[in-house]
Amino acid sequence: MKIAFSILIVLLIILFSNAQAEQDETYVSFDAWEIGVNRVNNKVFRWILFHPDSDFPCLRIENLESGxxxxINRRDICSIYDKELQITHNFKQLSFLDIHNLKVSDARLLFDAExxxxxxxxxxxxxxxxILDDVFSDPDCNRVINKD
Structure with missing residues (x-):
């Protein structure tokens, strides 16, 4: 009886540990490439850039309650609209992607994409x-003619 009880306790510990590990997986990603945090409109604004060669080559933006x-809200930017070609570039379908120069200024997230x-x-x-209180605008992207 004591052996059966001990086995039951060990199994419960293993099951609880696995369940806890599965919950933690949603908060951690080894594909996160760059992260930034700023205060915008009395909220915490966070952006997470995922590795361009990963299964999720996106830019995630979030508004969080202070404290x-x-x-509050989250948006994944996994494509951008090209006004000149009038098409949407899906990041997964590109042969190369580089998002850089991310910065927050006047309640706006600015970034460059190659x-x-x-x-x-x-x-x-x-x-x-x-960066609005309840929603984020669509990315408004314009081609840069001379990179220099």
Missing amino acids: SHKL LSLLSDSVVFMHCVVN
Whole structure:
């Protein structure tokens, strides 16, 4: 009886440990490439850039409550619209992606994107996302003609 009880305790500990580990997995990603945090509109604004060669080559933006850090809203930017070509570039379908120069200014997230299209042409874009209290605007991206 004591052996059966001991086995039951060990099994419960293993099951609880596995369940706890599965919950923790949603909060940790080894694909996070760069992270930034700023205060915007009395809230905590966080952005997470995931590795461009990962299964999730996206830019995640979030608004969190100050103090509790409870998630208010989240948006994953996994594509951007090219006004010149009038198409949307899906980050997973690009042969090369580099998002850089991320910064927050006047309740806006600014970033530059370098996209290598399947046709081997490289496109440089400057993008702006407005950081609102309840929603984020779509990224407004414009081609940069002269990168220098």
